[in-house]
Amino acid sequence: MSLPRLRLAGAAGQLGSIAVTLLGLLMLTFFIGRLMPADPVRAIVGEDATRETYEQVYTSLGLDRPLYEQFVYYLGDVLTGDFGTSIRTGQPVIEDILHVMPATIELATFAIFIGATLGVSMGVLAAVNKDRWPDHVVRVLSLFGHSMPIFWTGMIALIVFYAHLGLVGGSGRMDQFYIGLVDDRTGFLLVDSLLAGEMDVFWSALNHLILPAALLGYSSSAYITRMTRSFMLDQLGQEYVTTARVKGLSRHQTIWLHAFGNIRVQLVTIIALAYGSLLEGAVLIETVFAWPGFGQYLTSNLIIGDMNAVMTCVLIVGVIFIGLNLLSDILYRIFDPRTR
Amino acid sequence: MEKTILDVRNLRIRYGGSPVEAVRGVSFTLGRERLGIVGESGSGKSTVGRAMLRLLPGATITADMLRFEETDLLALSEKEMLKVRGRRMSMILQDPKFSLNPIRRVGDQVAETYLRHFQCSRREAHDKAVAMLEAVKIRDPERVFRQYPHEISGGMGQRVMIAMMLLADPDLVIADEPTSALDVTVRLQVLNILDGLVRDRGIGLIMISHDLNLVRNFCDRVLIMYAGKVVETLKASDLDHAQHPYTQGLLAAQPRIGGTRQPLAVLDRKPEWLEESL
Amino acid sequence: MTADTHPRSMPGWLIAPKNILVFLLRSPTSAFGLAVLALLILTAIFAPLLATHDPYVQALGNVLKPPGDGHLFGTDELGRDIFSRLVYGARITLTIIFLVSIVVGPIGLVIGTSAGYLGGKFDTVMMRITDIFLSFPSLILSLAFVAALGPSLNNAIIAIALTSWPPIARLARAEAMTFRNADYIAAARLQGASATRIIVKSIMPMCLPSVLIRLTLNMATVILTAAGLGFLGLGAQPPMPEWGAMIATGRRYMLDSWWLVTFPGVSILSVSLAFNLLGDGLRDALDPKQMNRR
Numbered sequence A: 001m002s003l004p005r006l007r008l009a010g011a012a013g014q015l016g017s018i019a020v021t022l023l024g025l026l027m028l029t030f031f032i033g034r035l036m037p038a039d040p041v042r043a044i045v046g047e048d049a050t051r052e053t054y055e056q057v058y059t060s061l062g063l064d065r066p067l068y069e070q071f072v073y074y075l076g077d078v079l080t081g082d083f084g085t086s087i088r089t090g091q092p093v094i095e096d097i098l099h100v101m102p103a104t105i106e107l108a109t110f111a112i113f114i115g116a117t118l119g120v121s122m123g124v125l126a127a128v129n130k131d132r133w134p135d136h137v138v139r140v141l142s143l144f145g146h147s148m149p150i151f152w153t154g155m156i157a158l159i160v161f162y163a164h165l166g167l168v169g170g171s172g173r174m175d176q177f178y179i180g181l182v183d184d185r186t187g188f189l190l191v192d193s194l195l196a197g198e199m200d201v202f203w204s205a206l207n208h209l210i211l212p213a214a215l216l217g218y219s220s221s222a223y224i225t226r227m228t229r230s231f232m233l234d235q236l237g238q239e240y241v242t243t244a245r246v247k248g249l250s251r252h253q254t255i256w257l258h259a260f261g262n263i264r265v266q267l268v269t270i271i272a273l274a275y276g277s278l279l280e281g282a283v284l285i286e287t288v289f290a291w292p293g294f295g296q297y298l299t300s301n302l303i304i305g306d307m308n309a310v311m312t313c314v315l316i317v318g319v320i321f322i323g324l325n326l327l328s329d330i331l332y333r334i335f336d337p338r339t340r
Numbered sequence B: 001m002e003k004t005i006l007d008v009r010n011l012r013i014r015y016g017g018s019p020v021e022a023v024r025g026v027s028f029t030l031g032r033e034r035l036g037i038v039g040e041s042g043s044g045k046s047t048v049g050r051a052m053l054r055l056l057p058g059a060t061i062t063a064d065m066l067r068f069e070e071t072d073l074l075a076l077s078e079k080e081m082l083k084v085r086g087r088r089m090s091m092i093l094q095d096p097k098f099s100l101n102p103i104r105r106v107g108d109q110v111a112e113t114y115l116r117h118f119q120c121s122r123r124e125a126h127d128k129a130v131a132m133l134e135a136v137k138i139r140d141p142e143r144v145f146r147q148y149p150h151e152i153s154g155g156m157g158q159r160v161m162i163a164m165m166l167l168a169d170p171d172l173v174i175a176d177e178p179t180s181a182l183d184v185t186v187r188l189q190v191l192n193i194l195d196g197l198v199r200d201r202g203i204g205l206i207m208i209s210h211d212l213n214l215v216r217n218f219c220d221r222v223l224i225m226y227a228g229k230v231v232e233t234l235k236a237s238d239l240d241h242a243q244h245p246y247t248q249g250l251l252a253a254q255p256r257i258g259g260t261r262q263p264l265a266v267l268d269r270k271p272e273w274l275e276e277s278l
Numbered sequence C: 001m002t003a004d005t006h007p008r009s010m011p012g013w014l015i016a017p018k019n020i021l022v023f024l025l026r027s028p029t030s031a032f033g034l035a036v037l038a039l040l041i042l043t044a045i046f047a048p049l050l051a052t053h054d055p056y057v058q059a060l061g062n063v064l065k066p067p068g069d070g071h072l073f074g075t076d077e078l079g080r081d082i083f084s085r086l087v088y089g090a091r092i093t094l095t096i097i098f099l100v101s102i103v104v105g106p107i108g109l110v111i112g113t114s115a116g117y118l119g120g121k122f123d124t125v126m127m128r129i130t131d132i133f134l135s136f137p138s139l140i141l142s143l144a145f146v147a148a149l150g151p152s153l154n155n156a157i158i159a160i161a162l163t164s165w166p167p168i169a170r171l172a173r174a175e176a177m178t179f180r181n182a183d184y185i186a187a188a189r190l191q192g193a194s195a196t197r198i199i200v201k202s203i204m205p206m207c208l209p210s211v212l213i214r215l216t217l218n219m220a221t222v223i224l225t226a227a228g229l230g231f232l233g234l235g236a237q238p239p240m241p242e243w244g245a246m247i248a249t250g251r252r253y254m255l256d257s258w259w260l261v262t263f264p265g266v267s268i269l270s271v272s273l274a275f276n277l278l279g280d281g282l283r284d285a286l287d288p289k290q291m292n293r294r
């Protein structure tokens, strides 16, 4: 295979537009953080601080300066990797977030694996049987996944599969008595427990992971299913599919060797984007499952009004989204011969 | 005409959801010859062609007889049909821009025909494909083998298509307007290549076309279709003595070099042609 | 088509909606969606008649009663009747839908049509801004807004509205760009009509139908986001009978008293499913290829 050559001009233009979007993102988080009624000083000093303490914190935060100046400072801070400190933990926010991120990534990766497998197979099934009963069943199933309030489904699933059937682990990343048993090396519990050779912890972690991941995966599969179906229908209507049949390929071979092969690139793009949207569901599902990840960090700080932490979280989600968009673009260029 | 390859009697085809038959009682036979099917758009030419390969999803095909060599095509299971398609009977589609898979290498697509039908190594299939690409007069077959469809021209694409469809050495090839998507300058070239191969290998050819002149030059016999029926069958050399008014109309509507400067005749259709049968 | 039977008796602007409605009713799934929404609206209107109890009155001697025995869906941790609370909750859901629509529709329409019609720098800047908004999952951005505004139902509605206009603006812009070069627009321009006048009088009415449909398609997301905010304690505050918030309070008792979380959840699920089914049907109804096929 020849080395993929990205079109330089296109790439440069894209970088420029990413830079602008990132700047906009920063502006947005900055202004949400500063312009709104929530009082950052009160959040730090507490309700019954003296007037002097209040004033002191007010100036030390730079809140007495004009807004654009504050923004420049904020920009400088962010560019140097300083996102402020968390009120609750007293740690730099970014360190807190890096600490909780692996738990979410582990959950989301597992979920996207389930979601993609489910979504792609349902989408192909629906397309191949367009307007027949499998298509209708898939349509209802995927709309259902798209419609469920995931925090509620999470609870019901906990009641059924954990409390009543005892099939899976309950809340948290592992059973209580395993906590602290393995060292935190990568932050990914499945990996860490294997590294430490603690199979019990590994199984417990898997047992706790499976339910939230399945729910997240199912809810994200709706979008993947819809897109897979429409990509697939598009391909099945193409003349080259007839060519393959004329050559003597069976319907099955035509679908998988030709039509499906041709949507792989598009699918990767879609799945990358779906991975980003999982973060949304993760915020809710982590709350339900007491999953010590990014989502729970975000919501717990929301409730105590720690805007530093909240805005950094939002910023990070935005950056992840932009990154995934870029990634899917790049994948497209690498894998589609027509864009080389 | 020594041996009959194809014997079609009273072929009727109805598309799913359509109240009327698209093909209404077509009969013809084909030997080791080149048969042209001509008719206006929508007359059912492609439908007849695809019915031979049983590639009409959702359509019902009935016939008193649909015999291909010793095989009754309508009696075959889908699985048996897979051994007919590509191996014994194949079809050249209209536009190489759409009929080649855009993200697979041209050569792999050609070789696939061989791999489907013969127990052999990839290497062997590759060699066969390259030889076939050479046979359709592609100058640098190894290079073209490695190219993607968007990298080759339309004329080249149609030659690749011919190579792909003749690779397994079928007995019958159906060419559905093989040159209508091509630039006029390469049409003849492509047709000559196809014609040469078909003659050399003794392959039966059904050439579907709008173009009477083209059919006149490249076919032995011509079938004239109108609204799902065959209105007339005649030798290509006898086209000028056509009996049926529709054929005469078609001929009159063709521009001729050196013909009169009068406006071309407009085709005139009579409702009774729909009913009469041959 | 069905409307052909009495072409005279029907005003022109009603024919298309009627056709769409007929189409929707013919498909079982979208008919189900319509039925659920009709039920939701009726419930909200007749809430005082339907409710068997006052949704706010506590009965501490009668807490966590399972369904039956005078309480159709049981009682919650403060002895309130869950069925009655759900019935009144329908009003909150409808309020959210209504308020979000009347904020988002006009904002999206104005921004989208002016960007599309005016083009140039204004368009570039506006589309950049929508890009930025679109680079967040809507729940996360709503969370950020509510966090800053302070938790309450009204703020949740504002936050949802602030995050859901970009797709509408996108759509309106695309439509406006196709109309921009139409002859009658050029004619209006030549007659000296101002840009504002053209946008308001000619372009916006043309974009309105697709904007309305897009709003319907978005409603399921709006409902789930609102419920999610309520669940996180950032939307409607107790003692309001908002479905998401009911689930949040019921969570503590869910292992023993399943009815506390089950019924509000089923309500949310039904309404968002109804909107999704309806949206799916609308997509089919408006796809010309599909229209002819059936």
Ligand SMILES: Nc1ncnc2c1ncn2[C@@H]1O[C@H](COP(=O)(O)OP(=O)(O)OP(=O)(O)O)[C@@H](O)[C@H]1O
Residues within 6 Å of the ligand: B015, B016, B018, B022, B039, B040, B041, B042, B043, B044, B045, B046, B047, B048, B210
């Ligand atoms: N997939 C289909 N479903 C329903 N009807 C079809 C389908 N394909 C073709 N038809 C109808 O069958 C009739 C014959 O079509 P066919 O494509 O065989 O004509 P043709 O002679 O090949 O025309 P052209 O010269 O335009 O290729 C037409 O009336 C057409 O509308």
Ligand SMILES: [Mg+2]
Residues within 6 Å of the ligand: B045, B046, B047, B176
């Ligand atoms: Mg045809």
